[in-house]
Amino acid sequence: MELIWEGIHKAIQLLISGDDEVFAITRLSLQVSGVATLISLLIGLPLGTLLALGEFPTRRFWISVINTGMALPPVVVGLGVSIFLWRSGPLGRLGWMYTPTAIIIAQVIIAAPVVTGLTISALQQLNPRLRLQLLGMGASTAQMIVVLWKEARLPLLAALMAGFGSVISEVGASMMVGGNLRGETRVLTTAIVLETSRGMFAIAIALSLILLWIAYLVNLALTWLQQRHE
């Protein structure tokens, strides 16, 4: 028990004193996962919309692919990205292995199916006749899609947050393709793994508290937005 109390005590001291390294790690985590989520949104929103509203023969097949992608284990993604970015791999020449770019790529592969899949279900929850109604009112396809996004804004927001949640807390892929290099690719989760293995529980707890705080804020924002519309 003493270990825990001491750990929490030191962690709070660390947070209050504003440790530079803890701050840098937090900032990198937010940047990497934020960019990865944004890219996932840019891929997932149009792709999800196409799969939800489009009419083409392979649609069901692609939706099942996306659903499978939603459950991709991060370590498998880490392995796949590593193979591609490895010095002798197909994209080895880019020199992205063990850089934040590599982590972003891996996180996009993890988050994009989540955002896409939840976009599909968000749009499919709308009354299918609403599309006919909007077209019948003279909406162009683009105008119709914008209105449908507005109608589904809450579940779409939830999709975005689920995407962010899936990557901010992910450790396997970041560790494998980022390498947990101090000051370069060390993010919250990889730092927690390292500090715990070194027995530095105070720092590990401090970093965990930050991670929990971020997760809490994301959920708080989502809950607030949903309540506001009730």
Next chain:
Amino acid sequence: MNEMRTLPESNTQAILQLRNLKVQRGEREVLNVPWLEVMRGEALTIIGPNGAGKSTLLLTMAALLQPAAGEVIFNGRALNRRWQLQYRRQIGLVFQEPLLLSDSVFNNVAAGLRFRGIAKAEVKRRVNDWLERLNIRHLAKRPARAISGGEAQRANLARSFALQADLLLLDEPFSALDAPSRTALQIDFQRLIAETHQTAVFVTHDLEEAVMLGNRVAVLIEGELRQVGRPDEIFAAPADMGVAAYVGVENILPGVTLAEEDGLVSIALDGFQAEVVGAARRGQRVYVCLRPEDIILQLEGENPRSSARNRLRGRIRRIVSQGALSKVLVDCGFQLTALVTRASMREMGLETGMTVSASFKATAAHLIPRQ
């Protein structure tokens, strides 16, 4: 079908024309309309039983359903993919459910105008005008999800009328409402259509509504357009058995023409010779169609109260009460269904098993040729 063929090949008054239209669902043909025109300024109602293809026809008219064959011609120009959007911006569409957006009532009514890129001031003017005309101006700022079903359908109508579209297409817009809201909205709708000379196509399965709102009625049964004409024409002279059964002609009696003289046709029914005004060749097989309200029942032995040419004896087999009216099924060798008011029922003391005389006028019957 004869009704349709007599229409001119092309009519400058027609705003929408359908030609040889066929719609398929999978391999099955669900709609077959060889010819239908919507005239500028008219209200055309499309009636038919459930599953007849009415909504399919309306969606095809709205260019939201691609026909397997045939043409939809708007203002003399055949629709194609390239100017579908332009066409959809000249029509309005109203469904049975209001399908309002999660926004204010005002913004809902403004939506279609904004899609068309109409100037802000004009949008405001038209939206307020139509909210006023449909008596929902006070709801303008309310969220659309916080208003009642009747109010929502008023908002739905307002957003379509506000478009000042060349053509309004409405799919059973009142059928989901409770009776008082429905009646109130029907009356308002009828008045607004008349005031604005709005051309409208109105789908309904309610015959009364069809007659009340339509200048002309098109009857769709099993995906086929069976008859188009004024409401009274369709009720008085249904084109075929299907239409007759649908519009409530309950007595459809098979017979053979014996003679025809001066427009009066003698027809042999099962054990009875009827005289009917109409046209039929001698020996022709026909159906004699009689509406139940045209059958007059009297107690046996009573002096005839009317000059009806056709008088039969029969035994009452069954009485079905329908509120103020009762249906009396009389066995005269074949079955005749008569409609009797509750007052007459009481006065005559009609009961199952009684023998009565049933009569109908020669002008009350309508003849349909039979194969």
